Amino acid sequence: MDIDQVQRAAVARFAQQGFAATGIRELGTAAGINSATLYHYVGSKHDLLVRIISECLKAMITGGREALSAAQTPTLQLAQLIAFHVAFTATNPQTARVAEYEMRALTPVAREEMQRLRDEYEALFTKVLNEGDKTGEFSTADLTMARLAVMEMGTGVAHWYRPHGRLSLDQVQQNFVAMAYRILAVPETAKLPNTPLPSAQQLPSEPTAQPATQTVN
Amino acid sequence: MDIDQVQRAAVARFAQQGFAATGIRELGTAAGINSATLYHYVGSKHDLLVRIISECLKAMITGGREALSAAQTPTLQLAQLIAFHVAFTATNPQTARVAEYEMRALTPVAREEMQRLRDEYEALFTKVLNEGDKTGEFSTADLTMARLAVMEMGTGVAHWYRPHGRLSLDQVQQNFVAMAYRILAVPETAKLPNTPLPSAQQLPSEPTAQPATQTVN
DNA sequence: GGAAGTCAATCAATCGATTGATAGACGTAA
């Protein structure tokens, strides 16, 4: 028994029924230990959530930066960033969902700290979009709304993507890059660079995939 | 004291901290009544949630259908539907969020019933997109992914829109219609019909807006 | 022998829900 197993069990429950609705006894049972033993690994239920969200956001920031550094122009950087965002979300749907939904369960201090990480990640998108707007590669009526729309539709992948569904991860990435390009009016001729799209590591906290509830992917 | 006030107080709490994290005594206090009195209006805490979600989804279905009937071609119908979706989400952000997030707190039976309503609403989008694809007005690599992306980015409006922010609701609607058109490769010349975009009624369950946490809109 | 891991038992606090009772509004028969 190690802390990763505890985190995986926790993420699976938190993603399915929420942080507040999950008791520590239930967490213990899911991890195969007594609820008291859980406190040997994590300081408290709250600390466990902080660990999960913190590691998720830090991995997103690191991965996002790597994706950006793999390209030079805003157009190509956007493709890398979107593709990473989609890959990360598709690879770690449950962890990503917990990091998004359960921020509200944190204490004010912890929430502010996690919000700073979230802001840091979103700043990557803001930067690319601003640069592309400056060079004229992108064209949109409102950069902020475009950023929110592009990020949100990528985040939504967690709701329906399943590893062995109708579409491969690569296909989903390609399609979301294409949709983002369209939103930003990137010319068709510039589309789909032959640079390989980034993948995303599976987090230690990501539990084994749960069976699909929809028949979308 | 009537049931709408109870629902508003409940939605405000559920949206902020979640269904499971909100106690019935807290609900009572927020509504200005004793927790026992709450059971005079609603059968149980769970029934209260069912009412909230059910009324929200039914209003979305009704509003969505009205929006569709206000236009004839898939291109114009899509504009109406997107604009309604955005208007509804911006007008009822907290109720919409509860209806989205707290579906998991429902009993299996109730959840399936609510899921049917959700499916019914999403079918409106599927229908328009399929028709537009058939007539050649829309062009996309994958209709299903386009639908998910368009809906998701509209739903995200609940996270940042504020009534007296930088952008008016009409501006947000225009912009989201434009982005949806771009995703579906609708020619520029066909854009922005002069048909007035639909608004959305504020639900009885929607509490007064909470102060903005971001500085986006 | 001591450090690390584990758990049954237990803590005070809170949970959703119910009880029995009260106060007032309304209708109606005398």
Add this chain to the structure above:
DNA sequence: TTACGTCTATCAATCGATTGATTGACTTCC
């Protein structure tokens, strides 16, 4: 008008169950 019955709205008190967390004892391993 008075008196009685009925219905709605409300709450303090309380129910058994569960919550997050702690303790002390037991085992295991180096």
